[in-house]
Amino acid sequence: MKVALVHDWFSANGGSEKVVAQFIDMFDDIDVFALVDFFTEEDRFVILQGKRAHTTFIQKLPFAKSNYRSYLPLFPIAIEQFDFTGYDLVISSSSAIAKGVLTKVGQPHVCYCHTPMRYAWDFYHLYLEQNGLKGMGLKSYFVRRSLHNIRMWDYASSQRVDHFIANSNYIAKRIEKTYGRKAKVIYPPVATNTFKLVEKKEDFYLTVCRLVPYKKVEIIAEAFSVMPNKTLIIIGEGPELNRIKRFKGKNIQILGYQPQEKLNWYMENAKAFIFAAEEDFGIAPIEAQACGTPVIAFQSGGTLETVVDGVTGCFFDEQTPQSLVSAIDELESRYDS
Structure with missing residues (x-):
């Protein structure tokens, strides 16, 4: 054929x-x-x-x-x-x-x-x-x-x-x-077998995506700009890079493109993975869960089919920095309990 x-x-x-x-x-x-x-x-x-x-x-x-x-x-x-x-x-x-x-x-x-x-x-x-x-x-x-x-x-x-x-x-x-x-x-393929389950996490939050407007990375960066005691790592490239760079500081690192080996390490060791887009499906949140990394996601789109609230992550209901900050506080309270 x-x-x-x-x-x-x-x-x-x-x-x-x-x-x-x-x-x-x-x-x-x-x-x-x-x-x-x-x-x-x-x-x-x-x-x-x-x-x-x-x-x-x-x-x-x-x-x-x-x-x-x-x-x-x-x-x-x-x-x-x-x-x-x-x-x-x-x-x-x-x-x-x-x-x-x-x-x-x-x-x-x-x-x-x-x-x-x-x-x-x-x-x-x-x-x-x-x-x-x-x-x-x-x-x-x-x-x-x-x-x-x-x-x-x-x-x-x-x-x-x-x-x-x-x-x-x-x-x-x-x-x-x-x-x-x-x-x-038919759900898309996700190579979950290429990630390792890591139970003891490092003290940083992670987002990985193309830096385009609908991914809403600016919301994530703005949320962490008012939480200077929490570290955010942003991995990805795209037309929104210069807009995101204005949030770069001691607690917000923008790493751009990373090879797969390094990307896997960040996924496996992050305290949580943050996903602010209204996404069609969302492969990255699946990869994060394969590492045992909880996902904090916007409560809409394909992530509603893949993230189990209260088990593998939690949701925030508005695409605003304030709503995301509340979700991070909720997740951290679970860590502490």
Whole structure:
């Protein structure tokens, strides 16, 4: 069987890329496609087994490596240029654009959907606010118009998919609300066997994620800025790095990218792992629990399916520093009791 695997883009090694790695392991004859492929050689080896993705014209546009998302209005026409003639099965790994590929009658298209496109649907108003686009200026109009067109295309392209798979019950509900489609839930793979259970913890808190707005790392940093006696370690890279750096201090360390061996050590030894996003599934909280590290998570999204309140962690009900501080106090009271 000849298989085509389509991913949105390859720029960082995150949770969705780990799903891609599993798909590549499953099939002997599989080719990979994406809007752009800017993987490091290390990530290419780990995720793509050394393969290079077939890419679109966006790969060669100016500044694409550092700012490919600015070409969002071109994404639909770019992804539709892939020709899958000769493939028996098309699999898309999609949180944005990959599911929009064109396939033929009798050519099954299965979409593993990590989330419907966030900034076109659920996070539309948040995206405008965080980018200073809530007003009615010319730039705001252009962005709103572009996102409206993307939203219309996104819904239309969802009807091209033959079978949807969701990574959580939470995402299955969003797929049904957004696209009017039913989805089978298959949780993503988590390599829990690569972590060690450590019972005696160090005295620091940890968060690990891509530093993008919806991860809400700024909330975590702000909470610890008013708790100078507690140490926070932030691991990750992304466009929000400079915003987060303003909180850097004696008790807040920003380590950026860390190799897997060091990352595992921090996961295994942290007093608790903090997760402030309304996440689709959330692989990092699973990894933390595999180490015996309790999770303090925002009470929404996929973590409600994986964190057991009062057993493997606790929740906070608002994405505010104050709510997080209260949850940390609650967890520490359990430590002391």
